[in-house]
Each structure stands twice: as C-alpha cells, then as structure tokens.
Amino acid sequence: KAxxxxxxRYLIKTRGQQVTLSCSPISGHRxxxxxxxxxxxxLQFLFEYFSETQRNxxxxxxxxxxxxxxxxxxxxxxxxxxxxxxxxYLCASSSTGNTEAFFGQGxxxxxx
Amino acid sequence: xxxxxQNSPSLSVQEGRISILNxxxxxxxxxxxxxxxxxxxxxxxxxxxxSSIKDKNEDGRFTVFLNKSAKHLSLHIVPSQPGDSAVYxxxxxxxxxxNKLVFGAGTILRVKS
Numbered sequence: 748k749a750x751x752x753x754x755x756r757y758l759i760k761t762r763g764q765q766v767t768l769s770c771s772p773i774s775g776h777r778x779x780x781x782x783x784x785x786x787x788x789x790l791q792f793l794f795e796y797f798s799e800t801q802r803n804x805x806x807x808x809x810x811x812x813x814x815x816x817x818x819x820x821x822x823x824x825x826x827x828x829x830x831x832x833x834x835x836y837l838c839a840s841s842s843t844g845n846t847e848a849f850f851g852q853g854x855x856x857x858x859x
Numbered sequence: 860x861x862x863x864x865q866n867s868p869s870l871s872v873q874e875g876r877i878s879i880l881n882x883x884x885x886x887x888x889x890x891x892x893x894x895x896x897x898x899x900x901x902x903x904x905x906x907x908x909x910s911s912i913k914d915k916n917e918d919g920r921f922t923v924f925l926n927k928s929a930k931h932l933s934l935h936i937v938p939s940q941p942g943d944s945a946v947y948x949x950x951x952x953x954x955x956x957x958n959k960l961v962f963g964a965g966t967i968l969r970v971k972s
Contacts, residue, residue, distance in 0.1 A: 751902070778958045790903075790948065790962040802957045837902050841958045847893060848960060850902035 749774065751840045751851035759857045765826040768854045772819050772840030778802075779821040780848060781813060784835040793836075796821050828858045862886045863951050865963035874972045878936040882949030882963055885930065889951040893960065894923060894934045897946045906947075907934070939970045 752771040760766050772779050780803075781793040792805040796815035813823040825832055835855050839848035864883045872878045880894075890911040895903035909916040909923045909932070916923050922935045936943055949963040 753902075780958050780960070782960075782962075789964050790950075790960075792959050792961070795958050797957065803959045805959075835900065839958070839960070846891075846958075847905050847908055848958060849905055850895075853900070853902050855900060 751838055751849055753836075753838050753851035753854050755854060756852060757855045757857075759859060760828050761859055762828055762830060764828050765824060766828060766856060767822055767824045768836055768838075768856075770821045770823075770838030770840075770851060772821070772838075773849060776840040776842050776849075777819055778841040778843070779815055779819065780839045780841070781821070781823050782837040782839065783807075784837060784853075785833075790837070793823065825856075830858050832856065833858045861964075862889075863949055863961050863963040865947075865949055865966050867966050868964070869967040869969070871969045871971060872939045874941055874970055875938045878934075878939045878943065878968055878970065880934040880936075880947050880949075880966050880968065882932050882934075883930055884932075884951050886951070886953070886961075887930075888953040888955060889961075890954055891952045892923070892925060892932050893950045893952070894921075895948045895950060896943075897948060897965070899946075903948060936968075939968075941970050941972045944968055944970050 778797045780795040795803040815821045835853045837853045838851045841848045893908040894906045897903040925932045946965045950960040
C-alpha cells in the first residue's frame with residue numbers, strides 16, 4: 748500500500764509570489780490534513796479536508812487555503828508569500844475521525 | 860495556549876535501558892492520543908496510540924500509559940536502541956475536532972551505545 752505522497756519536496760519562492768503544494772493520501776483515506784512545522788512554533792494545524800469539504804481550520808491567515816478533489820488528493824495554496832512562511836509543510840492522511848494520521852515526507856518551502 | 864506539553868526538551872539514555880517520554884494535556888475534550896517519531900526534514904512516523912477508554916497500550920518495545928485524572932501520558936521504550944534516537948512528538952485529538960491533531964513541542968531522545 749503506497750504511503751502519503753507530497754510534491755514537490757523542495758521549493759524556493761520569492762516574497763509576494765504564490766505557491767501550490769500537492770498531497771496524495773493513502774488509497775481509501777478520505778481525510779487530508781495539513782500542518783506547518785517551524786523551529787519556533789512546532790507543528791501547527793492548518794486545515795482538514797474530508798470528502799472535498801473543509802471540516803476544520805487552524806489559526807492561519809486567509810492567505811493559506813486548500814481544496815480536496817473527488818479522488819481525495821489535496822492541494823494547499825499560499826498567496827502573497829512572506830519570509831515567515833518558510834517552513835516544512837506536512838500532509839497527513841486518515842481513514843475516519845479520531846484515528847491514526849499518516850504523514851508524508853513534507854514539502855520544504857523557502858521564501859527569499 | 861499550549862494544550863499539549865512536553866516539558867523535557869531532551870532525554871539521553873544508555874542503549875538497552877528504558878526511555879520514558881512524558882506528555883501533559885489541558886483540554887478535557889481530548890479522547891485520543893498518539894506518539895510520533897520524527898527525523899529532521901522528514902514527516903512524522905506514527906508509533907503508537909491510545910484511546911481515552913484505556914490506560915495502557917503495548918506494541919512491541921513501545922508502551923503508552925494514560926492517566927486521565929492527571930491528564931498525563933507517557934511513552935516507554937524498552938529496550939532502547941541507538942536507532943530510536945529522534946524527536947518524539949505527543950499529539951492529541953478530540954472526536955469533535957475531526958482529525959485535527961494538537962502536538963506537543965517534542966522531546967529529543969538520544970540513545971547512547
């Protein structure tokens with residue numbers, strides 16, 4: 748069974764640009780969550796999508812958005828990038844509520 | 860507010876001995892708890908979980924204990940191996956929050972050979 752796949756693994760963007768990250772969950776998993784990891788803030792929840800609907804949202808500005816497709820693949824978008832958006836972005840896949848979440852390798856975003 | 864706390868930033872243990880990692884939480888709605896192991900620049904790897912209806916769960920060398928009255932859980936690794944050296948994160952979720960996980964800050968475990 749294939750694991751969670753995130754693309755790309757690394758990205759370098761300039762301030763003010765926008766970026767789209769992709770996540771393919773484990774086959775059969777309908778829930779995809781996104782997290783941001785920074786040295787200062789640790790692992791912070793961004794949002795969760797379940798059956799193409801956003802079910803939960805963390806405390807991030809509206810520049811951070813996401814969506815989920817009918818095949819459960821998910822994308823997150825960050826617009827008007829700031830230096831502070833530099834982080835490891837992680838996607839987690841789950842089957843139903845309150846169960847184990849399995850993470851992808853992450854996308855390392857660097858904003859210069 | 861830090862709803863999940865791992866108060867020990869690091870822990871050093873001799874190979875073969877027991878490693879005990881601790882985690883405290885404040886939100887009474889949390890009913891499911893997980894431990895993850897993480898290497899730099901990689902995603903967390905799921906280790907073991909426990910539901911709030913249990914007080915212990917074992918999987919091989921890993922055992923998680925939950926004390927609901929104290930809002931405390933711990934991960935025991937026996938025996939510790941050098942390959943266990945990594946950052947360990949405690950995470951909590953609540954049925955009402957869907958699959959949202961709230962993470963602690965992590966504990967760096969070093970197992971010395």
